Amino acid sequence: MKVLRKLLGLTTAALFMGITTHAVLSDVSAEEAKQTAAWSLPDEEQNLLNVTNGDVLGERGKDGVWEYHLYTTDGYIEMANGELVWVFGYTHAKDSFRNVGEVTTKEQAAELLEPVKVPSDPVHLFVGEKVRITLHNTGMHCAAEHSGINHVAHTIHFHGLDLTPSVDGVPSLPVDPVLEHKSFTYEITPQYEGSFMGHCHVDSFNHILAGMYFPIIIHQDRSKTAYGYKYDRDYTLFFSELSSTANEQLQEVGVVHGIQDWKADYFLINGRTFTDNLYNPRSVINDPRSRIVAYEDETVLLRLMAIGADHVFSIHPHGYHMEVVALDGRKLKSTYDKDTICIASGERIDVLVRIPHFASQRKCLSCNLGAGITIMHDHNLRGMVSTGKYPMGALTIFDVRSKAKAAQPEAPVKTEGRPYNPLEH
Numbered sequence: 001m002k003v004l005r006k007l008l009g010l011t012t013a014a015l016f017m018g019i020t021t022h023a024v025l026s027d028v029s030a031e032e033a034k035q036t037a038a039w040s041l042p043d044e045e046q047n048l049l050n051v052t053n054g055d056v057l058g059e060r061g062k063d064g065v066w067e068y069h070l071y072t073t074d075g076y077i078e079m080a081n082g083e084l085v086w087v088f089g090y091t092h093a094k095d096s097f098r099n100v101g102e103v104t105t106k107e108q109a110a111e112l113l114e115p116v117k118v119p120s121d122p123v124h125l126f127v128g129e130k131v132r133i134t135l136h137n138t139g140m141h142c143a144a145e146h147s148g149i150n151h152v153a154h155t156i157h158f159h160g161l162d163l164t165p166s167v168d169g170v171p172s173l174p175v176d177p178v179l180e181h182k183s184f185t186y187e188i189t190p191q192y193e194g195s196f197m198g199h200c201h202v203d204s205f206n207h208i209l210a211g212m213y214f215p216i217i218i219h220q221d222r223s224k225t226a227y228g229y230k231y232d233r234d235y236t237l238f239f240s241e242l243s244s245t246a247n248e249q250l251q252e253v254g255v256v257h258g259i260q261d262w263k264a265d266y267f268l269i270n271g272r273t274f275t276d277n278l279y280n281p282r283s284v285i286n287d288p289r290s291r292i293v294a295y296e297d298e299t300v301l302l303r304l305m306a307i308g309a310d311h312v313f314s315i316h317p318h319g320y321h322m323e324v325v326a327l328d329g330r331k332l333k334s335t336y337d338k339d340t341i342c343i344a345s346g347e348r349i350d351v352l353v354r355i356p357h358f359a360s361q362r363k364c365l366s367c368n369l370g371a372g373i374t375i376m377h378d379h380n381l382r383g384m385v386s387t388g389k390y391p392m393g394a395l396t397i398f399d400v401r402s403k404a405k406a407a408q409p410e411a412p413v414k415t416e417g418r419p420y421n422p423l424e425h
């Protein structure tokens with residue numbers, strides 16, 4: 001498994017590099033070596049890698065059961081405008097979901113755990129395969145000494161999974177929430193494939209909006225299919241709201257004043273905002289999980305998810321219609337096409353986008369970012385304004401390339417160490 005982890009890490013890096021910048025093509029031999037390493041995996045592991053996009057996975061226990069260890073912690077995330085926002089949420093051991101024991105100090109958290117992310121990394125599960133997910137509460141390490149947020153308990157609620165109450169993470173119904181420096185194991189066997197999410201259910205308003213949520217992807221098997229539909233690529237786009245001022249109040253005193261007036265100052269896709277500086281490394285479009293890279297004639301599965309206080313995201317791609325194939329983790333009896341999809345907190349909508357043959361040559365007249373580039377943005381335009389600035393919010397791009405061109409890269413795009421910029425594409 002260690003070898004697999006290494007290879008998974010390697011391939012993840014390769015995938016990220018490949019998507020982040022065309023410069024990867026300039027180092028063809030290194031890339032080939034990585035590909036060879038990935039291709040020489042046994043079929044089972046190769047298929048696993050394909051279907052999870054190289055995401056970090058749990059490990060198999062001695063009895064063959066999947067095991068994931070999630071740790072709650074706090075920390076800062078950097079927004080595209082440079083602001084560091086204090087958040088708390090779930091994380092895991094560095095490069096894996098393995099058990100690193102109880103983590104109780106800031107130093108241990110820094111040494112053993114990945115920094116906290118919002119949303120935290122996806123958890124991939126498989127229909128019919130039992131999983132043990134252990135939640136460890138490491139406490140808060142960056143809150144003010146007398147803040148009421150210190151020492152709070154947490155849970156994982158498996159939103160959308162039909163579970164018995166004992167493993168569904170609603171505190172004290174009937175299981176107590178996980179106290180500071182304690183842990184609890186949720187043992188579940190997924191019944192249905194689809195797109196779901198996990199979130200804390202203690203003091204839900206504050207804990208969820210502070211950052212305690214992550215995608216749960218349940219696969220039917222090891223093939224690139226969802227609900228019986230084949231796809232070539234898939235992206236999970238988690239839309240959410242964040243209030244840096246509310247979080248600051250939690251950090252300092254543990255209470256959000258005037259909670260009825262809670263207002264997001266950031267509208268996020270996978271924890272980032274778009275910003276008009278296309279080189280900004282913290283922008284949505286420079287995140288390989290969030291920029292929708294595809295090739296002509298491919299079918300792309302988008303797993304859309306949302307969480308927040310009250311904002312309804314209205315997701316609108318320029319240039320494409322989306323075929324809605326599933327709602328809230330259930331296959332629709334008949335699909336329908338939409339070019340604008342409203343998604344509210346807690347919902348998951350799975351859509352297929354079929355990329356036409358000419359799409360890599362097509363220029364979007366509204367954004368004029370270059371051939372093959374079209375934007376997808378929140379059409380509830382409140383979600384396009386963060387910290388009072390527009391366009392800064394829930395916007396990403398389709399970045400469609402020609403397969404023929406990719407097969408024969410004559411002159412790789414030079415980025416000189418900067419993030420990939422669609423204007424240079």
Ligand SMILES: [Cu+2]
Pocket residue numbers: 153154155200201202207212
């Ligand atoms: Cu919590």
